Every structure is written in structure tokens, then in C-alpha cells.
Amino acid sequence: LFIRQDQDRPADQSDQDLLTEQSTSWNPWSTAVQEDPWLPSMTKKQRLMGFLACLMGGSLFFSISLIYLPFILLKARKFALLFSLGSVFTMASFSLLWGPMNHIKHLLSRARLPFTVAYVGTLFGTIYVAMVLKSTLLTIPCAVFQLVALLWYVFSYVPGGVTGLKFLTKLLGGALWKKAENILPV
Numbered sequence: 001l002f003i004r005q006d007q008d009r010p011a012d013q014s015d016q017d018l019l020t021e022q023s024t025s026w027n028p029w030s031t032a033v034q035e036d037p038w039l040p041s042m043t044k045k046q047r048l049m050g051f052l053a054c055l056m057g058g059s060l061f062f063s064i065s066l067i068y069l070p071f072i073l074l075k076a077r078k079f080a081l082l083f084s085l086g087s088v089f090t091m092a093s094f095s096l097l098w099g100p101m102n103h104i105k106h107l108l109s110r111a112r113l114p115f116t117v118a119y120v121g122t123l124f125g126t127i128y129v130a131m132v133l134k135s136t137l138l139t140i141p142c143a144v145f146q147l148v149a150l151l152w153y154v155f156s157y158v159p160g161g162v163t164g165l166k167f168l169t170k171l172l173g174g175a176l177w178k179k180a181e182n183i184l185p186v
Helices: 015-026 028-032 044-067 076-098 100-107 113-133 136-156 161-183
Strands: none
Touching: 044 076, 076 100, 076 113, 076 136, 100 113, 113 136
16 A cells, blocks of 8 residues: 555656656646747746736737727727737747747648638738828728637637638628618618
8 A cells, every 4th residue: 555656667767857747747738838949948837938928918908909999980000009919919929838830830731821821911911001001991991800810710729610600600691681681772
């Protein structure tokens, strides 16, 4: 009944190695942090802390952008820029967690390439229209497209998410079309 634990481990395994092995076995976040050639000197703990800091920064920018949501027609550019910053911070957080090279490979994979093109295109389009062109009328559709691309990304990770999103799009689109036919005098 009373077996010493060190008899079960190899003689060359130190107490620190055993402690690290035991602490990562119950921690699900430790498996999400992957080695990456672009961040070789960062420890798992540092990358996890960076992930959490960027995620909190993204959440902060998303929250601040929601303050401008009721005034979207008056302050569309501020909303779009804050929302875009939230998106950049959130994507950066996952790059830190998975590793930048691994995250870029994932985003450029065959399955994720349509999302990457749509999301990065709408992200830069929103920033360009809001900061360079300074057009409120063009900023609103760009921000909407960016939000749709972000929702697509989120739903694609939920089992049945894309199928469910397609179903809801058809359902809502059909309902809106019928409503528009009843209202419009065409």
C-alpha cells in the first residue's frame, strides 16, 4: 500500500521535471501553447500571459466600441476603428497562444483560406475607409462585413456551426424577403 513515488520514475528525471509534468497534465491550456520558431525564447507561461493580456485588450476595445453602437450613424468611424483594434488584439492573442507561425499556417490552410481572405480584407478595408477616406457612409458597410466575417470565424469552430449559420441565413433571408415583398409596392 505504501509505495514510494520515486521508484516509479526513471532515475534521471529530476523533481522539477516531475513537477512540470504533473502541472501540465491537469492544465488544459498547457496543450494549447505550442512551440513556434518565431518565439523560441518565450516560455509557455509567458505566452499564456501574453495571450490573456491580448485577449483582455481585445475585449476592452470591443467593449468600448459597443458604447458607440447606439450612435453608429454619427460615430461610425470611431466604432469601426475600435472594433477593428479589438479584432487585431484578439487575433494576436491566438497567435501568441498557438505561436505566430502555427497560427499563420492555420489561417492559410485550405479550409481557412476563404475566411482569412474575407476577414483580413474587411479588416483592412474598414481601417482604410475609416482612416484614409474618412467616409462614414463606406465605413458602416465595411464594419458590417467585418462583423459577418468574424461571426463566420467563430461559428466555424462550433460543431455544426457553419451548417447552422447557413440554415439561419436562409431562414432569416427568406423571412426578410417575404416581409419586403409585402411592404414594398413592387
